[in-house]
């Protein structure tokens with residue numbers, strides 16, 4: 001029987017989701033469509049009668065902005081929101097800012113698929129010559145983390161995302177869930193995938209085919225050990241959700257339609 005409910009959310013569409021560029025640790029805001037997606041998500045959760053007690057976000061604006069918009073649409077703006085770099089999107093290293101379809105053209109679709117979805121393949125690291133290096137590492141938000149700026153990642157596989165996320169999950173979020181609080185985690189495609197891999201015990205092979213669309217709440221019903229008692233539920237119009245998943249998957253193809 002389900003004892004706890006946990007909601008995961010990939011933020012609404014950001015400007016670089018639209019441009020098909022690897023965004024990762026670059027702090028893009030939501031697009032106009034992304035704002036609408038987050039508001040629609042809040043309305044849907046309100047219709048479902050959801051009442052949040054705690055919200056966790058990354059320290060990237062698009063996940064924070066999404067949490068605010070969701071809570072606003074639900075009339076639950078007062079709910080405490082806690083932010084951590086440990087929920088940040090996967091660090092895509094030297095791929096940050098690049099267009100996925102162009103990368104598929106130059107490196108092949110399979111290489112891009114492995115970079116995007118494999119468990120333990122790490123893209124080349126970012127270095128100081130990268131056009132977004134200074135924008136990321138000179139940002140004041142990275143002086144507030146629980147590790148020194150020099151110890152922050154320069155690239156990450158999904159496995160490494162899970163490695164930096166798990167202490168936060170275990171020490172900060174799990175006690176809230178087990179305390180009976182309804183928790184929303186407003187994060188990113190790959191930080192949510194890493195968490196799903198852990199909670200659902202998904203194999204390294206099967207995690208490759210898990211893709212999350214933007215702005216769609218994922219409901220996990222968990223037992224007292226925080227193991228799922230039923231399959232995850234992506235809330236909303238199922239045909240639209242499947243189309244949105246396919247669109248994300250197709251971003252890594254040469255003819256993605258949004259170069």
Ligand SMILES: O=C(OP(=O)(O)O)[C@H](O)COP(=O)(O)O
Nearest residue numbers: 021022023024089116188189190
């Ligand atoms: O910033 C990103 O994710 P986000 O939009 O969930 O924050 C990544 O660029 C997602 O890329 P991917 O779908 O190729 O893993």
